[in-house]
Amino acid sequence: MKKKDFPKLLHEELNSYKINLNFINEWYKEIINSLFSIKKRAIEIKHPRHLGDFLEDEILKILSCLFPQKYIIDKGFLLNHFSAISKEQDILIIDPSLGSSICKTESIGYYPIESAMVSIEVKSNLDLTELRKCILNCISAKKLNYDNFNYEDKNHTRLFYSIFAYTSSNKISSFQKELESITKDIPEVLRPNMIFILDQGLFLPKHNEHITLDLKTIQTVLYSYGLIENTEELAPQNFVLFFSILIEHAFHQSKERKPTPYTQYVTTPSIWKQQIDKTRDKNIPIEKYVNKYSLWSDDNHELYAMYDEICPKCKTEYTFYNLPPASKQKKEELIKTFEKEGFLKCPKNKRFKCNCGEDILIKDNE
Secondary structure (H helix, E strand, O other): OOHHHHHHHHHHHHHOOOOOOOHHHHHHHHHHHHHHHHHHHHHHOOOHHHHHHHHHHHHHHHHHHHOOOOOEEEEEEEEOOOOOEOOOEEEEEEOOOOOOOOEEOOOOEEEEHHHEEEEEEEEOOOOHHHHHHHHHHHHHHHHHHOOOOOOOOOOOOOOEEEEEEOOOOOOHHHHHHHHHHHHOOOOHHHOOOEEEEOOOEEEEEEEOOEEOOOHHHHHHOOOOEEEEEOOOOHHHHHHHHHHHHHHHHHHHHHHHOOOOOHHHHHHHHHHHHHHHHOOOOOOOOOOOOOOOOEEEOOOOOEEEOEEEEEOOOOOOEEEEEOOOOOOHHHHHHHHHHHHHOOOEEOOOOOEEEOOOOOEEEOOOOO
């Protein structure tokens, strides 16, 4: 470089940036095209399990390139400190600094919920039947962060559940309608956070009727979902957004969480079993921990636990209720219905002071 040219080049370097606004889109456009090709080749795979493994492997390759090496990428199950276990998860993003597998085989691991940042379900065809299965899978994993069916958002318990699908045989309008219908009564913290369908687009939570890229809004899913359609220009952007949001969430949660309390994983199930064995036949296996305040009837609808009590002093009759796990909107609807009937919300300590001043102890129904 000649000395006389240097001042001008220095000025340009200090006062301009060399940019390529299509760099990321063009790079990932090739990956998207390759995934479409992979989906076509996968038609020849007839066995559902083999097909699933084949398609998952392609997503695993992308994740392995994008995610920092500090994270483990695996498939398997999640469990919590009282040995509640999720359904099988296709892909898990684990922070090993917060916890390692409790049990491990060559193909799957059982990981403490505290260590799980992200779960990704991979589908070849996300039709409405598969969507419903994914919702149940999502709930089975996310609920492990909560005790006593109290699904209230906490900053350090946000497992991010997303779905990656190669296609959907349903129209976008039908798919979105079903998504809204089956999630509207589910507690907000148990809803899926994001869905990407390769030939349709990216579904994200909305805020004030608009899609937002605010991480907290996507983590908490307080409202409905919106779709950014996969046009030729937006498809690469949506694809990159999907994985970028996963990475941002993992970074956020890694800082918020405390390490796995391993001793609780050992002692809590043992203590529970000892207590339960005092009141039951020890030869009958314990398979479920059930919310006794919400039941399902034989004629296919939900039943709610009610408590009838009479004040021993003034003989006033009361009926108390407990709210079931539900969305904020659903709970508000139930409260209006119950209050219209004159029912009262059962206090957490199950003690209620009557208008006459008498304390009433609310007893569980036999």
